[in-house]
Amino acid sequence: xxxxxxxAGPETATATAGGELAEAGLRWxxxxxxxxxxxxxxxxxxxMTFATWRGLAEIGRSLPAGVRVVVLRGAGPSFSAGIDLSxxxxxxxxxxxxxxxxxxxxxxxxxxQEGYTxxxxxxxxxxxxxxxxxxxxxxxxxxxxxxxxAADDVKFCMKEPALGLVPDLxxxxxxVEIVGIGRALELCLTARxxxxxxxxxxxxxxxxxxxxxxxxAIEELVASLLAVNPGAAVATKRLLWEAAENTLEEQCxxxxxxxxxxxxxxxxx
Ligand code: ACO
Numbered sequence: 230x231x232x233x234x235x236x237a238g239p240e241t242a243t244a245t246a247g248g249e250l251a252e253a254g255l256r257w258x259x260x261x262x263x264x265x266x267x268x269x270x271x272x273x274x275x276x277m278t279f280a281t282w283r284g285l286a287e288i289g290r291s292l293p294a295g296v297r298v299v300v301l302r303g304a305g306p307s308f309s310a311g312i313d314l315s316x317x318x319x320x321x322x323x324x325x326x327x328x329x330x331x332x333x334x335x336x337x338x339x340x341x342q343e344g345y346t347x348x349x350x351x352x353x354x355x356x357x358x359x360x361x362x363x364x365x366x367x368x369x370x371x372x373x374x375x376x377x378x379a380a381d382d383v384k385f386c387m388k389e390p391a392l393g394l395v396p397d398l399x400x401x402x403x404x405v406e407i408v409g410i411g412r413a414l415e416l417c418l419t420a421r422x423x424x425x426x427x428x429x430x431x432x433x434x435x436x437x438x439x440x441x442x443x444x445x446a447i448e449e450l451v452a453s454l455l456a457v458n459p460g461a462a463v464a465t466k467r468l469l470w471e472a473a474e475n476t477l478e479e480q481c482x483x484x485x486x487x488x489x490x491x492x493x494x495x496x497x498x
Contacts, residue, residue: 253284262297263451264288268367271305276313277366279324282344282398285370289347297462298454299348300447301374302358309367311388338397345373345399351467354454358447360440364388369400372407372433375466378450379434380443381425391420406473407432460494 250256254270254277266288268275292299303309316325326337348355357371360380365388371377387404389396396404396417405413408431416423428434438446454462464487471483 249280250284250287253278253280255281255284255288257288259293259296262295262455263300264292264296264298265300265302268301268303268309268370271303271307273313274307274310274362275303275305275367276310276315277370278313278316279341282341282366285344286340286347289343289350292353296353297459298451299353299355300358300451301348301355301370302447303360303367305361307361307367308357308359308363308383309370310362311365311367342397342399345370348373348375349470351463351470354462354466356447356450356454358443359383359385359434360443362386365392365396366398369396369398372400372403373398376436376450377434378436378438378443378446379425379428380440381437382440383425383428383434383437385423385428385433386420387417388420390417461491464491 251269254268254273254275255266256269257264257266266285268277268281270276313320324337326334328334354376355374357374357377358380359371359377361382362384363371364384364386368385368387371385387396387400395401401413401417404416408416412431415421423431423433425434425437429437436446436450468480468483468487472480475483
């Protein structure tokens with residue numbers, strides 16, 4: 230297994246200096262076609278700082294070409310307790326945009342969102358292994374992944390409105406797409422906690438397993454994902470993510486286009 234935290238190596242791009250990522254509460258390893266990204270501040274329940282989100286974006290940019298599956302997980306008792314609340318009192322919140330300059334604030338948030346948007350890239354399948362608390366930015370990180378596998382102790386909570394904020398780390402779109410507008414409103418505006426059984430029912434977790442079975446479930450899922458033809462996986466992910474936005478006619482055209490590419494790859498001369 231390549232320790233990507235060691236910095237630039239044959240498999241990693243340059244700006245992944247281990248010290249910086251460790252400070253950002255992140256570590257990641259690459260093992261063949263699988264990258265595992267661990268939120269790694271267990272003593273703070275993997276609370277996330279601006280550096281964490283910038284680090285996630287950097288990991289996305291540094292992924293070696295052969296990686297097909299990315300697993301996100303949290304060290305310790307929780308996936309993530311969301312934004313590090315100490316940043317609101319100044320600590321680690323350097324460069325905090327206070328909204329007084331709208332354009333600068335927009336740029337600031339856009340940069341942080343880059344820590345999440347790469348998880349939708351069609352060349353990789355992203356899997357969140359969620360246990361314990363997944364609050365605010367942590368919940369949104371799970372929502373940014375293609376597939377969520379949850380332990381039966383999972384506790385999802387969209388806490389932002391309770392703090393006077395909106396969820397702005399890309400989570401509102403997948404949340405509405407998964408649970409519908411009414412349930413999304415109810416969850417966000419009450420900031421209540423969703424436990425495992427309800428998460429499975431709402432589609433917030435595709436798979437729910439006992440806490441001590443999470444690693445095995447991830448291993449099994451990853452093996453299944455890797456068993457599929459790589460080109461077909463990329464094309465199918467692209468196609469499925471397009472489906473919600475497309476008309477039936479557009480989607481039929483997209484299917485024909487992707488299949489033409491597949492047929493050319495499989496049988497073309
Ligand atoms: N930011 C900073 N520190 C945190 C955070 C956080 N979000 N969450 C937990 N910690 C710290 C605690 O302060 C505590 O530190 P200490 O040991 O120095 O006292 C340590 O992590 C352990 O936390 P506990 O509260 O003792 O752990 P417990 O398992 O009892 O509770 C829970 C975990 C439920 C996550 C609780 O810590 C909590 O409610 N945290 C705040 C969650 C929150 O409001 N996040 C913001 C969401 S909004 C957004 O992300 C934009």
